Amino acid sequence: MFELRLRTAGAVPDDAPVVLVPAFDAPVGSVAVLSVAADGPTRQRVVAVGLGDRDTCDPRRLRVASMTAGRALAAEPEVATTLPSVLGDTTAAILVVAEGFSVGRYRYRGGVDAELTLCLGSGTGGEPDAPEVARALEVAGTAAEAVEWVRRMVDTPPSDLTPAVFAERIAERASAAGVKCEIWSGDRLVAAGFGGTLGVGRGSAHPPCVVHLWTGAQATDPAPVLGLAGKGITFDAGGINLKRDPDEIAWMKSDMAAAAAVVAAVCAAARLGSVRAVHAVLPLAENLPGPGSLLPGDVVIHPDGSSTEVLDTDNEGRLVLADAISFLVGEGVDGVIDVGTLTDGGGVGHLLWGCWGTSDRLIADLLAAGDRVGDAGWHLPLREEYAELFASPVADRSNRARDVPDIGLTAATFLSRFPRGVPWAHIDNGGTAYLGADLPPWAAGPTGSPTRALLELLLEPDATVYTQ
Numbered sequence: 001m002f003e004l005r006l007r008t009a010g011a012v013p014d015d016a017p018v019v020l021v022p023a024f025d026a027p028v029g030s031v032a033v034l035s036v037a038a039d040g041p042t043r044q045r046v047v048a049v050g051l052g053d054r055d056t057c058d059p060r061r062l063r064v065a066s067m068t069a070g071r072a073l074a075a076e077p078e079v080a081t082t083l084p085s086v087l088g089d090t091t092a093a094i095l096v097v098a099e100g101f102s103v104g105r106y107r108y109r110g111g112v113d114a115e116l117t118l119c120l121g122s123g124t125g126g127e128p129d130a131p132e133v134a135r136a137l138e139v140a141g142t143a144a145e146a147v148e149w150v151r152r153m154v155d156t157p158p159s160d161l162t163p164a165v166f167a168e169r170i171a172e173r174a175s176a177a178g179v180k181c182e183i184w185s186g187d188r189l190v191a192a193g194f195g196g197t198l199g200v201g202r203g204s205a206h207p208p209c210v211v212h213l214w215t216g217a218q219a220t221d222p223a224p225v226l227g228l229a230g231k232g233i234t235f236d237a238g239g240i241n242l243k244r245d246p247d248e249i250a251w252m253k254s255d256m257a258a259a260a261a262v263v264a265a266v267c268a269a270a271r272l273g274s275v276r277a278v279h280a281v282l283p284l285a286e287n288l289p290g291p292g293s294l295l296p297g298d299v300v301i302h303p304d305g306s307s308t309e310v311l312d313t314d315n316e317g318r319l320v321l322a323d324a325i326s327f328l329v330g331e332g333v334d335g336v337i338d339v340g341t342l343t344d345g346g347g348v349g350h351l352l353w354g355c356w357g358t359s360d361r362l363i364a365d366l367l368a369a370g371d372r373v374g375d376a377g378w379h380l381p382l383r384e385e386y387a388e389l390f391a392s393p394v395a396d397r398s399n400r401a402r403d404v405p406d407i408g409l410t411a412a413t414f415l416s417r418f419p420r421g422v423p424w425a426h427i428d429n430g431g432t433a434y435l436g437a438d439l440p441p442w443a444a445g446p447t448g449s450p451t452r453a454l455l456e457l458l459l460e461p462d463a464t465v466y467t468q
């Protein structure tokens with residue numbers, strides 16, 4: 001794991017080996033080595049990153065340029081940059097550059113420790129020693145490290161990240177952040193009624209478990225508690241409905257990306273002093289065909305006592321999320337956000353997660369948070385009538401929509417039965433969590449989405465009471 005040290009300075013240090021500068025009117029994200037200054041104390045390379053048209057430059061474009069520069073300079077241990085100057089050295093610009101550059105540097109193998117010095121012009125918004133500059137660097141560093149942890153978890157070979165191992169990794173991270181953590185397995189899971197999760201894990205030699213994280217208010221504190229649920233399928237072979245497409249099954253180690261994102265956001269928020277009270281539930285399981293696997297036609301019972309007929313064992317994510325949502329609702333949370341790599345993310349591409357739900361306010365807050373930090377989503381509609389597609393003659397519902405393709409909308413429709421009046425938002429990060437090919441400024445592989453959006457929401461100062 002690389003460690004990036006961020007610091008600010010009033011001017012470019014003479015001994016900086018690499019100086020990263022903005023280049024207006026060059027294509028956004030283009031990178032060029034401009035010159036080598038050999039007359040200083042050390043050889044200094046000047047690297048320019050394109051920002052497009054000066055008049056329309058905004059934080060979003062600055063983030064893309066910073067990520068691209070981070071990626072291009074990933075092997076450099078020391079970089080100084082004047083990039084925040086393009087938006088007046090504001091704390092927002094400082095945060096965007098520090099975070100974007102750090103996120104862009106991610107490599108699963110061969111990351112190097114590095115120091116990024118942000119060179120701020122005098123007389124502008126960002127004085128190097130100002131407390132708000134220190135806070136921006138703290139948020140940027142913590143957020144970038146959270147995103148990196150998610151990507152590292154996703155990139156870990158699935159046999160090295162079984163449900164039990166993943167749970168341990170989560171517990172270590174929670175402990176370091178001062179977040180309370182419990183791991184439930186075996187009889188404890190049976191007693192809590194996590195029938196979907198137990199069912200999904202039945203075909204694997206590595207049994208399922210559920211991780212609980214708590215932050216914020218005590219039981220006696222009336223502050224609203226936000227419930228978070230994250231799908232943690234450490235490998236999804238599809239179960240008995242085995243995935244037959246080699247191009248699809250090849251990246252199914254990423255099916256735990258949502259659980260990792262929820263954990264990373266909750267722990268980072270705690271480190272940054274978030275006042276939000278959170279209860280997160282992460283069901284972890286391996287979905288394999290095996291002697292004990294769920295069979296199409298089996299019925300599982302969720303914590304709310306309702307039943308689901310499993311017509312397709314490859315629709316396992318909604319089974320474990322149904323457990324988590326119904327458990328959280330039973331615990332009396334005041335709002336629920338669930339996250340899962342369920343489908344292609346609602347068909348809105350690899351740069352937007354799909355979002356459905358019952359609380360326009362919660363969804364609006366989530367979308368605004370994601371937009372601010374370059375981890376954006378898109379609100380898609382639910383229609384009550386589609387629930388009929390899940391009718392089952394032997395259970396309260398089935399897990400596969402009848403006679404229509406299974407898409408983000410149908411997965412969200414299935415889940416919409418579980419919040420039972422509690423304000424709810426569902427994020428499908430199946431499009432954004434893992435890229436099969438480069439999509440600049442992102443490299444192929446895990447992105448960490450929607451960690452950054454969730455963290456931004458949790459850092460909002462008011463514990464909003466959401467309404468339907």
Ligand code: MN
Binds near residue numbers: 236313315316317
């Ligand atoms: Mn599946």
Ligand code: MN
Binds near residue numbers: 233314342
């Ligand atoms: Mn899956």
